[in-house]
Amino acid sequence: xxxxxxxxxxxxxxxxxxxxxxxxxxxxxxxxxxxxxxxxxxxxxxxxxxxxxxxxxxxxxxxxxxxxxxxxxxxxxxxxxxxxxxxxxxxxxxxxxxxxxxxxxxxxxxxxxxxxxxxxxxxxxxxxxxxxxxxxxxxxxxxxxxxxxxxxxxxxxxxxxxxxxxxxxxxxxxxxxxxxxxxxxxxxxxxxxxxxxxxxxxxxxxxxxxxxxxxxxxxxxxxxxxxxxxxxxxxxxxxxxxxxxxxxxxxxxxxxxxxxxxxxxxxxxxxxxxxxxxxxxxxxxxxxxxxxxxxxxxxxxxxxxxxxxxxxxxxxxxxxxxxxxxxxxxxxxxxxxxxxxxxxxxxxxxxxxxxxxxxxxxxxxxxxxxxxxxxxxxxxxxxxxxxxxxxxxxxxxxxxxxxxxxxxxxxxxxxxxxxxxxxxxxxxxxxxx
Ligand SMILES: Cc1cc2nc3c(=O)[nH]c(=O)nc-3n(C[C@H](O)[C@H](O)[C@H](O)COP(=O)(O)OP(=O)(O)OC[C@H]3O[C@@H](n4cnc5c(N)ncnc54)[C@H](O)[C@@H]3O)c2cc1C
Numbered sequence: 001x002x003x004x005x006x007x008x009x010x011x012x013x014x015x016x017x018x019x020x021x022x023x024x025x026x027x028x029x030x031x032x033x034x035x036x037x038x039x040x041x042x043x044x045x046x047x048x049x050x051x052x053x054x055x056x057x058x059x060x061x062x063x064x065x066x067x068x069x070x071x072x073x074x075x076x077x078x079x080x081x082x083x084x085x086x087x088x089x090x091x092x093x094x095x096x097x098x099x100x101x102x103x104x105x106x107x108x109x110x111x112x113x114x115x116x117x118x119x120x121x122x123x124x125x126x127x128x129x130x131x132x133x134x135x136x137x138x139x140x141x142x143x144x145x146x147x148x149x150x151x152x153x154x155x156x157x158x159x160x161x162x163x164x165x166x167x168x169x170x171x172x173x174x175x176x177x178x179x180x181x182x183x184x185x186x187x188x189x190x191x192x193x194x195x196x197x198x199x200x201x202x203x204x205x206x207x208x209x210x211x212x213x214x215x216x217x218x219x220x221x222x223x224x225x226x227x228x229x230x231x232x233x234x235x236x237x238x239x240x241x242x243x244x245x246x247x248x249x250x251x252x253x254x255x256x257x258x259x260x261x262x263x264x265x266x267x268x269x270x271x272x273x274x275x276x277x278x279x280x281x282x283x284x285x286x287x288x289x290x291x292x293x294x295x296x297x298x299x300x301x302x303x304x305x306x307x308x309x310x311x312x313x314x315x316x317x318x319x320x321x322x323x324x325x326x327x328x329x330x331x332x333x334x335x336x337x338x339x340x341x342x343x344x345x346x347x348x349x350x351x352x353x354x355x356x357x358x359x360x361x362x363x364x365x366x367x368x369x370x371x372x373x374x375x376x377x378x379x380x381x382x383x384x385x386x387x388x389x390x391x392x393x394x395x396x397x398x399x400x401x402x403x404x405x406x407x408x409x410x411x412x413x414x415x416x417x418x419x420x421x422x423x424x425x426x427x428x429x430x431x432x433x
Contacts, residue, residue: 054189064100071178072093073092080236083233091178098139106131108143110129110176126161130143148163184409189219195223196296196297198226198302203303206299208237223252245274245275253275254275261277284309301326349429358370365422366425367380380392387406392419395416399425402423
């Protein structure tokens with residue numbers, strides 16, 4: 001009897017002893033689950049707060065924005081690379097009012113009066129777009145401009161007019177007319193989805209703005225940054241990329257040299273900053289060899305060939321077209337025109353310029369035909385070269401034009417008008433220009 005009682009007692013004690021770790025374990029599990037729940041709630045709360053802040057910023061931007069031209073003063077001009085062909089300009093509003101925020105990736109439109117290379121003593125009014133190259137701040141805007149040389153295969157052609165003028169003649173203290181930030185190529189910094197930011201040459205400008213905005217926001221988003229240059233002399237704003245590699249929690253930063261690697265650096269060298277140096281172009285082979293998969297939103301800006309190839313190859317890799325975003329820096333992205341039936345000639349007549357006519361030689365656009373005939377921007381205004389900004393919006397007095405692969409994105413295209421930067425003549429035409 002005693003033995004039974006002892007065994008029962010021991011059994012009860014054993015059960016009680018066993019229950020302690022079970023209770024401890026359950027309590028720990030519960031507390032872990034509660035912590036995870038609280039972390040999730042905190043993250044959700046942070047996201048909501050950030051979204052509310054962005055809404056507020058956007059509402060404030062709308063009130064701070066302006067229409068038409070506003071005077072800005074160049075307060076700082078900085079040469080950004082060893083080649084000396086990329087220069088940053090810091091623009092402060094002349095009226096000293098606060099600036100509206102912008103979306104990282106957007107651009108500014110500039111208007112300048114430039115000595116007319118074809119008409120000594122005269123000036124021409126030029127407009128051009130330049131991407132904002134820094135994250136938004138209320139005090140200044142920064143752009144970084146490449147001085148465009150004559151095309152390598154046509155050295156007799158004049159070099160880039162506006163980029164050359166900005167580099168050689170615009171200095172600290174000068175005032176310039178600027179329109180408010182615009183553009184559809186931008187990264188939504190409130191999203192958490194993983195992204196790949198791919199830049200080539202001066203196409204790095206909108207990508208830098210995206211990268212710096214993620215840094216400002218201490219983003220923990222997964223981001224892969226690839227910046228392609230020919231050689232070390234073309235490299236710009238390395239400290240920005242070093243900072244991104246060191247401070248963005250989940251960033252992978254690659255600098256790729258299509259030409260010679262800098263001294264002391266080999267393919268695959270990992271710098272103290274965390275940047276990885278690669279030999280080769282930023283192309284799909286490079287991405288496949290380095291990224292864990294293709295499931296990213298892609299933001300691409302660089303030379304036309306790089307973007308076209310990446311666009312095609314990324315789709316072939318299974319990336320949906322909707323996830324590939326790119327910005328072209330000029331009219332070179334316009335489609336090739338349809339071939340003319342043999343023997344047919346089309347003329348473009350500039351009705352408001354004494355009826356001067358040129359025959360269309362199959363140039364990429366009406367504006368390209370004007371340029372080829374040295375009938376410069378005085379007559380056919382131009383800025384984005386992609387039918388977006390509306391700078392070239394011109395009345396068509398007679399005839400018909402065609403839009404090929406690039407359709408007008410300018411919302412205010414009126415009946416009886418055309419966008420010469422992307423249109424080609426379908427019949428002989430007369431422009432009110
Ligand atoms: C949205 C957007 C953002 C941009 N952002 C940037 C940026 O951040 N940084 C930047 O540097 N650029 C940027 N650009 C490009 C910029 O707007 C200009 O197109 C660039 O600076 C060249 O302008 P330009 O006046 O210097 O050259 P242009 O005078 O327009 O000449 C362009 C080229 O045509 C050649 N040319 C001259 N005459 C002829 C002729 N008769 N026939 C054929 N070719 C000729 C020139 O030699 C030159 O190579 C951006 C463009 C867009 C659309």
